[in-house]
Amino acid sequence: MNQSSPSAAGTDPSTQAGTARRTGPSYVMLSCAHGAEGLVKSTIADEGWRLSFSRPGFVTAKHDQAHSPPSGIFIRTASQSLGSGKSGDADELIDRLLEATDSLELPVDHLHVWPRDRAPIGRFDFEPGPDEVSLAVADRIHARLGPERLRCATPNEIAQPSQRVLDVVLVDPSQWFFGIHTATTLPSRWPGGVQPVSPAYEPISRAYFKAAESIAWSGFDLRPDDLAVEVGSAPGGACGRLLEMGLHVIGVDPADMDPRIADHPRFIHYAARAGDLPRRVFRGAKWLLVDSTVKPDATLSTVRNLIDSRDTSFRGCLITMKLGDYERAEQIPRWQREVQRWRPKKLEVRHLARNRCEVCFAVTL
Template sequence: MSSSETDPTFGMFTCAHGAEGIVKEAIAEKGWRLSFSRPGFVTAKHDEETTLPTDIFIRTASKSLGSGKSGDADELIDRLIEKLSGLPLPFDQLHVWPRDRAPIGRFDFEPGSDEVSRAVATRIHERLGPDHLRCATANDVAQPSDRVLDVVLVDPSHWFFGMHTASTLPTRWPGGVQPVAPEHEPISRAYYKAAEAIAWSGFDLRPGDLAVEVGSAPGGACGRLLEMGLDVIGIDPAQMDPRIANHPRFRHYAARAGDLPRRIYRGAKWLLVDSTVKPDATLSTVRNIVESRETSIRGCLITMKLGDYERASQIPRWRREVERWRPEKIEIRHLARNRCEVCFSVTLR
């Protein structure tokens, strides 16, 4: 069968508000023709039946089933039910979420479900029922291979419908945003960044392991590590929050990482880096640590500050620099909790 006789593929993609331009470039290079978009949301068409593209900055990818626009939620649900006609039913999960309506961190904005999307999710679940959905509630974490029905609220009265099969951990999370329930009020949003980075990386952090965080103040990420039962060293010239500084499994070095002797890192399995310095300087610091004979780091989670999305063009060069360390594996992702920055997950031999 020729390509002209194959069915086209329609896709819908979510990303951080402001990252849609780089997502458009990435999918266009793979033969996708752009269609409707808004900040944080992109749709496109491929003339052939194909798999959905992946990219560092694509948070979620779904096969699009169309959209609906109305001020009446039940009218939109009727539209959704029409779109499901003829598809294999029921779906295993229902995920409903809003697109990012502001850059992450601006006006304290964080991605994920909000009051409106939660109400919509509840109503859709009620209306569709067991004929369409197997899940007991909406927005549960999907299991691998689950078929997920996706509803993105581009605006409260403008919904896009899609579906995907859960595979990697972010594809199992509603809207690609990790559900986290902290034991205590986090000291900073770095808690959520660390939680997502650790889960996404697949690193096997265990109670009693020693982790080092470079750029630790005031202690958000350290809080997550301590919560997981790890011993933690924090390196930062700035002061730590007393709740972290006084923790019995925490040590603080009020210095820059490059100024400390390598013996400080002895016994550490995990290295987290989130410093407000240029990426090249960050990589230089990390290289000097992991290549030292006195260290035995098994995994690094490195936050690379972009400043603006145009600097994403530097990511391949940074990757080549990390490859010089001869790691076992490198993965790069714009985490849902990242601002204008990306996370390098580096597994060392």
């Protein structure tokens, strides 16, 4: 199944490369969620990429022609490969990295260092992104490469558009892969494609991070005092993010909300299912977030009924579509066709770094 269209993934593959246009074979390294590598492999094989080394959450490939790194719904990061190193001695691996950077136009703007996902997201409380080992490695690399090779004051800073980023992926603590990419989309600016976010308070649930990432990635212009609706709101993780941003929030869920959310002056809870509520409840709401434990077709039916009402005027929807297992990803094109029948201004689909086995539909109305 080909899921690599730029419109679906929200990326521009023609600008992903971090160096000048190549005239020979292309080599890439790609990061994804642990368990999603099969989808990544099938996507890039359809585009003529020949698979090479891979591990859960990490894929490398070669193209016989000059080619920009591929993009796709399940590709979290994409870089031109500069090689790899394997050693129990970190300094030997940094020596190998130094050799690899000799082929680049120096200095590079940023250094991003992160480990591949060691487990499926959420299992054993695993969350993607830099960990203690990779942070220590990043500091050591930054010190060794110095200002002659790196412009950044510290590693793992958020890159700005068009800046070049040197990528180091710790496939294992003793096996590193090196790459280069140019920051374009917002996820390509984040270290390892994972949004750095610092909650003001301890989040009620990991839904806080999913909401933060989906809002940032979508580009939706949520502003203080806007009214947002979340369907499937309990216990309140995503609502916490919206309230933190200064919005007024309506939560719709038969289950109880955490008291910290339920008692908030800008929050209203309807202990019901969205389809059972009169549509006038949602008057004035600009934004709709849906993350409920129902089948995707039922989710789309609920959203369609909400946005078709004369009482509602949503500007954007962030819809979490539960897959259950990655084989169900073959249904995504059908779901996209269904959403296109709503005549949205824009539709983007991405497997967010914080998503488990699910994808996010960002629908601009």
